[in-house]
Amino acid sequence: MEKFTRKEGLVAPLDRANVDTDAIIPKQFLKSIKRTGFGPNLFDEWRYLDRGEPDMDNSKRPLNPDFVLNQGRYRGATVLVSRENFGCGSSREHAPWALQQYGFQAVIAPTFADIFYNNSLKNGLLLIKFDPKIVDQLLRETQATEGYRLAVDLEQQTVTTPNGESFAFEIDPFRKDCMLNGFDDIGLTLAHAEEIKTFEAKHREQQPWLFA
Amino acid sequence: MARTLYDKLWDGHVVREEPGGTALIYIDRHLVHEVTSPQAYEGLALAGRKPWRVDSVVATADHNTPTKDWDKGIQDPVSRLQVETLDDNMKKFGAKVYFPFLDKRQGIVHVIGPENGATLPGMTVVCGDSHTSTHGAFGALAFGIGTSEVEHVLATQCMVMKKSKTMHVVVDGKLPTGVTAKDVTLAVIGRIGSGGGTGYAIEYAGEAIRGLSMEGRMTLCNMAIEAGARTGLVAVDDKTIAYLEGRMFAPKGKHWEQAVAYWRTLKTDEGAKFDKVVTLRAEDITPQVTWGTNPQMVAPVDSKVPDPAQERDPIQREWMERALKYMALAPNTPITAIQLDKIFIGSCTNARIEDLRAAAQVVEGKRVASNIKLAMVVPGSGLVKEQAESEGLDKVFTAAGFEWRQPGCSMCLGMNDDQLSPGERCASTSNRNFEGRQGAGGRTHLVSPAMAAAAAIAGHFVDIRSFK
Ligand code: SF4
Numbered sequence: 001m002e003k004f005t006r007k008e009g010l011v012a013p014l015d016r017a018n019v020d021t022d023a024i025i026p027k028q029f030l031k032s033i034k035r036t037g038f039g040p041n042l043f044d045e046w047r048y049l050d051r052g053e054p055d056m057d058n059s060k061r062p063l064n065p066d067f068v069l070n071q072g073r074y075r076g077a078t079v080l081v082s083r084e085n086f087g088c089g090s091s092r093e094h095a096p097w098a099l100q101q102y103g104f105q106a107v108i109a110p111t112f113a114d115i116f117y118n119n120s121l122k123n124g125l126l127l128i129k130f131d132p133k134i135v136d137q138l139l140r141e142t143q144a145t146e147g148y149r150l151a152v153d154l155e156q157q158t159v160t161t162p163n164g165e166s167f168a169f170e171i172d173p174f175r176k177d178c179m180l181n182g183f184d185d186i187g188l189t190l191a192h193a194e195e196i197k198t199f200e201a202k203h204r205e206q207q208p209w210l211f212a
Numbered sequence: 213m214a215r216t217l218y219d220k221l222w223d224g225h226v227v228r229e230e231p232g233g234t235a236l237i238y239i240d241r242h243l244v245h246e247v248t249s250p251q252a253y254e255g256l257a258l259a260g261r262k263p264w265r266v267d268s269v270v271a272t273a274d275h276n277t278p279t280k281d282w283d284k285g286i287q288d289p290v291s292r293l294q295v296e297t298l299d300d301n302m303k304k305f306g307a308k309v310y311f312p313f314l315d316k317r318q319g320i321v322h323v324i325g326p327e328n329g330a331t332l333p334g335m336t337v338v339c340g341d342s343h344t345s346t347h348g349a350f351g352a353l354a355f356g357i358g359t360s361e362v363e364h365v366l367a368t369q370c371m372v373m374k375k376s377k378t379m380h381v382v383v384d385g386k387l388p389t390g391v392t393a394k395d396v397t398l399a400v401i402g403r404i405g406s407g408g409g410t411g412y413a414i415e416y417a418g419e420a421i422r423g424l425s426m427e428g429r430m431t432l433c434n435m436a437i438e439a440g441a442r443t444g445l446v447a448v449d450d451k452t453i454a455y456l457e458g459r460m461f462a463p464k465g466k467h468w469e470q471a472v473a474y475w476r477t478l479k480t481d482e483g484a485k486f487d488k489v490v491t492l493r494a495e496d497i498t499p500q501v502t503w504g505t506n507p508q509m510v511a512p513v514d515s516k517v518p519d520p521a522q523e524r525d526p527i528q529r530e531w532m533e534r535a536l537k538y539m540a541l542a543p544n545t546p547i548t549a550i551q552l553d554k555i556f557i558g559s560c561t562n563a564r565i566e567d568l569r570a571a572a573q574v575v576e577g578k579r580v581a582s583n584i585k586l587a588m589v590v591p592g593s594g595l596v597k598e599q600a601e602s603e604g605l606d607k608v609f610t611a612a613g614f615e616w617r618q619p620g621c622s623m624c625l626g627m628n629d630d631q632l633s634p635g636e637r638c639a640s641t642s643n644r645n646f647e648g649r650q651g652a653g654g655r656t657h658l659v660s661p662a663m664a665a666a667a668a669i670a671g672h673f674v675d676i677r678s679f680k
Contacts, residue, residue: 017531018506020646027625033293034250035254051652052652090342091248091357113440114440119361172232190368192236208467
């Protein structure tokens, strides 16, 4: 995974609660056996007026002018701000892949669903939890100010607004370390292979039927 | 110290723990299906790694498979490629068992695990699928994972995770006639909200839960994730043990005795503390129907579609308004006045034998209403289908005007041909009513199997408690 240290970018507001993973990337795109190519189908049912299928040329499809990401001022956004319980629903990792491949590097919301949270951080998509009041403020400022940008600093665990106001966020130290260094989780775990084998041998002795 | 069931399962699988509380947890059972595994196997191969323990893997193809014309194979080339990729990966990497498309034991991954005894009490069970919470019905620590985690478990037999908080959902008393596990699980989600269980492992307990069959407990735990909880749990009891005895992969002989003795310890100790307790009275629970685009948007069948104008929180109000617009429902419409186009009885929530029996009992000797364009029953697995046919349930359904299909996920998410068309309204026994879940523009109402069956006959929702 790519290292994440400090990133600064244009912000887009997605002012709704409970954005589920079916909305982030609809099921027909999960038929892919690849890890890439999901960006054009991010929020497919909200973003386009027609019905999306995996083999379509997305550049020719009619866009929904009412959908926020289709407004010119948010083109090139790298930070998404949304409401509570973002990413609820399915375990599809295609959701963080689609957000990332569209161009988002960070998502800010009051709360995130558990599986989505893990999936995102594993891919280097930073999810930042803020108090609903701060999220409210960020949504308001984004909507009021064209070209509104935020600076996200993982090392310092801060998000800074254009007028210098800074908000601190929490993140698990292990996850932070992995993101800052771009670690491969599997490699880290395999460094403990001996401990896993020791556990496994004991487990087999205690519950032999699990290995029968 | 008194421990909860979750504590016991967690403690029994910690390989090592970091100072911040991040732990390596050993995984006993890894369920695999075609949608979330191809990129994981590819990653494994690219890194030159092998599965750590092949015999922990149990696999099937379920999400993309068609539910009719099996002799024609999988027509959609994109779906076919995904299923064939799983076939290839199984050949290349191996598994304890693989139930491929067309196999007699093929079916929805969360149905085949338990029915073959591949899910056992005390196990850690993972699958690249959020409804893995289903398996917690057996007193197993089960949770859904993403594709990177699938690869991680394949390569290391472990998960990197932090312990969850615990929530005790206690349902006291006896459930009234006509009220099922589906109604209990929907009522709980309605109470705590679709994010209310985030960060928690939920243990369901109380007289009403003890009274549920294993099928009912699976329905209950299946939807723990719809309350945000990755894990749902029910303690082991005689029913758990009776259900497992003699199943294909259940322990045999001396191992069986040994296992049962251990399984009986899998319950929360007297006096153990939970981080949160939610109590419901079984007598208060009614047949539930969802009216919106999230399982939390649920109401008793004898009530009305809520009015956003009554909601004080502006974010909630906006969310309700958006949902009602999508669902094309006016506030204050009686739930029983909602007319339907399609009926879907299936999914890992409600496609086990007991669910089909409950639905068949309702439709026996009756006819599907003329406004219903399609009413379908999709058994959860080949074994469920076989059992249902041996009881003549298929005949009951087809005589009433239902289509009797081959097993799979089907219209729960519509990755195959079974989908709603834009604007169509469906009574569904599945678990998600998100926008577009059953097909772009489709409108889903989640209900129990008996409620779906009764709605098929009436053409609109009816209160199963007074349905004749
Ligand atoms: S039946 Fe539905 S919820 Fe269950 S595994 Fe299949 S798609 Fe997922």
